[in-house]
Amino acid sequence: MPASEKKASLNSEELFKKARQVLAGGISHELRYAAPYPQYIARAKGSRMWDVEGKEYVDFGMGSASMLLGHGHPDVVKAIQTQVENGVFHANCHEGEVEWGLLVQGMFPASERIRFVASGTEATLLAIRIARAFSGKSKVLRFETQYNGWHDYVTVGTAEPYNESPSLGLPPEAISSTVVVPTDAARVEDALKKNPDIGTIICEASGASYGTVPLSHQFLRDLRALADKYKCVFILDEVISGFRWSPGGIQALSGVKPDMTTYAKVLTGGLPGGAVGGREEVMQLLDPTVKFKGKQPGVTHKGTFNGNPLVAAGAVAALNIIKTGKPQKHADAMAKKLRDGMQKTLDEHQVAGVVYGESSTFHLYFGKVDQRGLAGLTAAQFKGVPKETVKAFRKGLRTRGADLMSYLGGVTSLAHTDDDIGRMLDIFKSTMQDLIKEGLVGRA
Numbered sequence: 500m501p502a503s504e505k506k507a508s509l510n511s512e513e514l515f516k517k518a519r520q521v522l523a524g525g526i527s528h529e530l531r532y533a534a535p536y537p538q539y540i541a542r543a544k545g546s547r548m549w550d551v552e553g554k555e556y557v558d559f560g561m562g563s564a565s566m567l568l569g570h571g572h573p574d575v576v577k578a579i580q581t582q583v584e585n586g587v588f589h590a591n592c593h594e595g596e597v598e599w600g601l602l603v604q605g606m607f608p609a610s611e612r613i614r615f616v617a618s619g620t621e622a623t624l625l626a627i628r629i630a631r632a633f634s635g636k637s638k639v640l641r642f643e644t645q646y647n648g649w650h651d652y653v654t655v656g657t658a659e660p661y662n663e664s665p666s667l668g669l670p671p672e673a674i675s676s677t678v679v680v681p682t683d684a685a686r687v688e689d690a691l692k693k694n695p696d697i698g699t700i701i702c703e704a705s706g707a708s709y710g711t712v713p714l715s716h717q718f719l720r721d722l723r724a725l726a727d728k729y730k731c732v733f734i735l736d737e738v739i740s741g742f743r744w745s746p747g748g749i750q751a752l753s754g755v756k757p758d759m760t761t762y763a764k765v766l767t768g769g770l771p772g773g774a775v776g777g778r779e780e781v782m783q784l785l786d787p788t789v790k791f792k793g794k795q796p797g798v799t800h801k802g803t804f805n806g807n808p809l810v811a812a813g814a815v816a817a818l819n820i821i822k823t824g825k826p827q828k829h830a831d832a833m834a835k836k837l838r839d840g841m842q843k844t845l846d847e848h849q850v851a852g853v854v855y856g857e858s859s860t861f862h863l864y865f866g867k868v869d870q871r872g873l874a875g876l877t878a879a880q881f882k883g884v885p886k887e888t889v890k891a892f893r894k895g896l897r898t899r900g901a902d903l904m905s906y907l908g909g910v911t912s913l914a915h916t917d918d919d920i921g922r923m924l925d926i927f928k929s930t931m932q933d934l935i936k937e938g939l940v941g942r943a
């Protein structure tokens with residue numbers, strides 16, 4: 500038996516018990532917690548994962564949407580193996596980061612210069628620091644329920660009440676320097692008029708939580724115009740949508756040219772990392788040879804693992820496939836099949852609900868919509884499906900062998916097949932039948 504298929508000696512329940520004695524909360528990311536204990540995953544390959552009990556899942560989480568090519572694509576694995584032989588990490592400049600940067604720049608022409616970081620959170624942290632320095636204004640405008648990472652300057656607004664911090668531990672300045680509004684151009688302009696010290700606008704390109712709260716391309720174009728009018732730096736957060744929605748992300752589809760773009764997830768082929776890209780004039784603030792307002796460089800930025808060779812090797816292998824647009828075409832078709840099939844099941848069972856999503860994503864809204872359809876829902880409503888329904892739905896899928904990403908949605912990949920979609924649709928149908936029996940969903 501290959502080492503990768505070796506069964507763990509402890510089951511998930513036992514592992515969690517042990518984890519509680521060593522890891523804070525027993526976990527490494529708060530969304531990985533599940534009651535009474537999370538399933539521990541032993542391995543993943545293609546579109547599937549196996550837990551330590553040997554149970555197989557069709558995976559629609561795909562490494563929090565980072566594995567557009569599926570788990571363990573042979574080209575990516577080979578590139579990583581080759582790099583391991585040549586040194587995992589040496590903290591020096593190397594050819595791989597140049598090749599990686601050129602691939603990003605080639606797909607995202609608005610990113611005239613790139614700086615690699617170690618995660619999506621670091622990407623938005625750095626982008627906001629550069630934006631403050633460039634604009635000379637301290638406040639940041641962001642949008643209700645959107646997620647731009649977990650650092651202090653993007654925490655306010657992720658949950659209701661939107662003008663308070665959902666977390667303890669933020670300095671008051673970080674709270675008061677964040678202005679949160681709904682995704683409505685008139686409300687944005689109003690906030691910009693009232694707060695002349697807003698110098699940064701950051702927006703999740705897909706709409707909150709990979710499109711759970713959808714967003715129109717027109718809104719992004721409006722933001723571009725408002726950022727120009729009010730002299731703000733416009734950061735488009737493409738951590739999820741970058742490379743997935745198209746090789747050039749949502750900016751290529753919408754024609755919007757942000758001042759800066761934040762990247763992670765697909766950027767790295769599934770390894771840890773991230774990047775900020777932007778207009779040369781803005782990114783010059785990171786150039787050690789350029790003086791800006793008396794500082795050289797204008798913005799200081801370090802980070803031991805930035806652009807590290809192992810990640811760069813995997814990323815270059817992945818992006819060389821992703822730049823063709825073929826993986827996106829396949830993953831999009833799989834997601835569409837899934838959305839159509841799920842909606843058919845809801846309709847046949849007269850469940851009040853809508854299955855929606857762009858690109859290679861799918862989302863569910865359980866509830867009635869009026870004649871305006873999804874356009875009539877607020878961000879809070881999209882994310883306000885009763886907790887017990889969400890829990891029962893996710894658990895029903897898991898028990899039957901399918902795993903989602905977060906909340907009521909997921910993503911597909913190049914590795915998903917018609918067989919995976921058929922299996923998921925069967926699992927979905929029987930899970931829905933349970934939810935109907937338990938009275939957890941409304942009727943159409």
Ligand SMILES: Cc1ncc(COP(=O)(O)O)c(C=O)c1O
Binds near residue numbers: 620646647739763
């Ligand atoms: C849109 C968006 N921005 C930023 C982040 C933060 O990225 P990371 O988890 O790599 O820190 C995420 C993570 O899910 C995200 O979805």
